[in-house]
Structures are given as structure tokens and as C-alpha cells.
Amino acid sequence: MYTTLFDFGRLSSRIFGGLAVTAGIQSSIMSSSDKAKVNLLDFDRASMAAWFEARGEKPFRAQQVLKWIHQQGVDEFTAMTNLGKALRAELESVAEIRALAVAADRKSTDGSRKWLFELADGNRIESVYIPEEGRATLCISSQVGCALNCSFCSTARQGYNRNLSTAEIIGQLWMASRLLRADGSAPVSNVVFMGMGEPLLNFDNVIRATRLMQDDFAYALSKRRVTLSTAGVVPGLRQLADASDISLALSLHAPDDALRSELVPLNRKYALREVLQACRDYVGEGRRRVTMEYVMLKDVNDSDAQARALARLLRHVPAKINLIPFNPFPETRYRRSSAERINRFRDILHNAGIVTITRRTRGDDIDAACGQLAGDFRDRTRRRERLGVATTES
């Protein structure tokens, strides 16, 4: 998914192409001899309780262990002092809490912070921390790369590599929480799936991770504080309605099918009418609204007529709009709309009665907007073949 606050890929290319990488990689990854152990970060409460039960233990052990792992940030069983010695020893021999490795950690002068995490197979993903008045948001990834090939998104240039496991998804929050606690920063209060990847195409692992985010024995975040952003995978949206109540954002970016199909090729499969109906069904009749993300592209989707068309399109959808100033990356054909144009576009939507905010760019000094991967990504994916599949199949 796409947001504009930081440029995931650009950071990868600049930092990780050289200097800071090797020094930054932490050694909290498992050793090769530990590979057969179960990583407890992969479990939500239900699956951990079942795992304990299968081992002849009481299911409530899951609550105790989850609290140690996710609330205390513990990664050693010896620290879990309300477990008996024998159980701790047994856990030591069969399980582990395997964190992501920090390959780089960059802090912006505006307080935002960006991590590059290295996975056990050498792939790298990024997470961004954005503190604001009264809240601190963590933007996380759900896949390595992305198959959906949105034309304005630098993540798309990497192609799709693989889905992240539950441990790798929740591991971003776990590691961020630990690192923030260590230096006294505000804890994460909100999580958004707006980093690399389409979360609804990694459904099971994403849902398990969101259960942990919402679990009182783990992060205890309310449904309003966990937001999944999708390009509009309609079957996934339907499935989501049955599985979860988290907040929803749609990468909209255009007021009509012709332009949206150009910007978000998935639109050729799931057109606006169908996607918006699925969004409407997801939020139901209550007071909840879908956040519509709209990246402002100069002379592409930013005219007065398009603002009016957008207002008409959303007339019957409970929605608010986030206007996102585009953050250009090398080789892109798009440019950012001017501040005046963005203001004018916003005013038209406001006057039509739609709550519209312009997202502030953050972290410019640590490489701008996320989801705009550029540069020296490591494409291990035979990208063209995969994109051929992605645009027709996903």
C-alpha cells in the first residue's frame, strides 16, 4: 500500500547500498542452529493457546506469554518469571522469539523515524514511525514488494517477492515498540498497513497480526487505531468484513475508471462501482468512514473538474479524503501538484461536504514518502513475468 510520508525504497538504495547497513545490522536474529524452533511471534492468542494445549499445558499460558512478549518486549524465556522453571526450560528447547534484524535506523529532525528490517532470508522491508500531537503512528509492510504495479508507486518497481509471515508483520511493531521504549519515545498508538504490499493479498497473516494488535494481552489497540489500506481487492474486502472490524482505507487516486485503471491497474479487474460498494458494505450504516487516499499528480488527477467528479463519486459513500502530495522518485513520469492546486482541490471537496485533509509530508531528511520505492532495489522476482500475472489475476 502507498503512503507518501516516506520513501521505503529510496532509503534501501541510499543507505543500504553502502555505508550504514553492515554497521546497523543487529545480532538479535537467530543462529542457524535454532532454525527448527517455533517462532512465538507467529502466534495470535488462539493459536498459541492451542499450541500450549497440544503440549499438555494449560491454554492460559498463552496469555502469560503474550504479555511477556508483546507488552514487556521480552525475547528470553528466562525473564518470564511467572512460568515454572521446567516450562521455561522446555520453551527454551522448542521455541524462540525471533525478532527482525535492524539493518538501519534513521531519525528525522521532525521526530519521525524509519527502520529497514532484514528478514531471515535476506529480504528487507521498512517501517516508519510518525509521532504527532496525541498519537504516534507506525506504518508497516505486509509483503516484500508488491504485484499490483500502480504506476505512481515506487514499490511497484520492485515487483512482488513474497508475503510476510505473521511474525514478520507483528515483528515490525514488536521491534519498533522495543526500540522506542529504549529511548523514551512515545509508544505506538496507531498502526497503518500502508507500507510495502497489498495486505488483502496476504490475508491470513495480516489478520492474525491485527488480532495481536487488538488483543488486550498484546497491544490492545482499538479498531479505530488499526487501519488496513487496500488498492481495492474486492474478495478480500468481503472476507475482511467477516474476519475483522479494523478501519479501512482505499487507495483511490482517481474519480473515474479510465484514469484509475491507468494509475491502479487492479481497477481493470475490480472497477470503482464494485470497489466502492464493497467499502460501503464494510463500514455499514454506522458512523465509521472509509479513508480515501488520493495522491495529487500534477495535470493528471488534480483539476477542478476532477475534484467535482470525485465529490459526485463519493456522494453515497461514508468517506473522508486524504490528499497526498506526490513525492517524485527517479524515473517517474509524474510530478507533484502545486500547493495552490492542492488547496483548490481540497476546497472544492470541502464545499461539497466531504471532510478532506492534506497530508503533511514528514521525514524529508530521511528520504521522504513511503511506498515510492526507487533505485537500487534487489529484484529477485523475474518481475515482468510476475507483473503479467498480477495485473490479470490479483
Ligand code: SF4
Ligand atoms: S503497487 Fe499499488 S498496491 Fe502495491 S504498494 Fe504500491 S500503491 Fe500499494
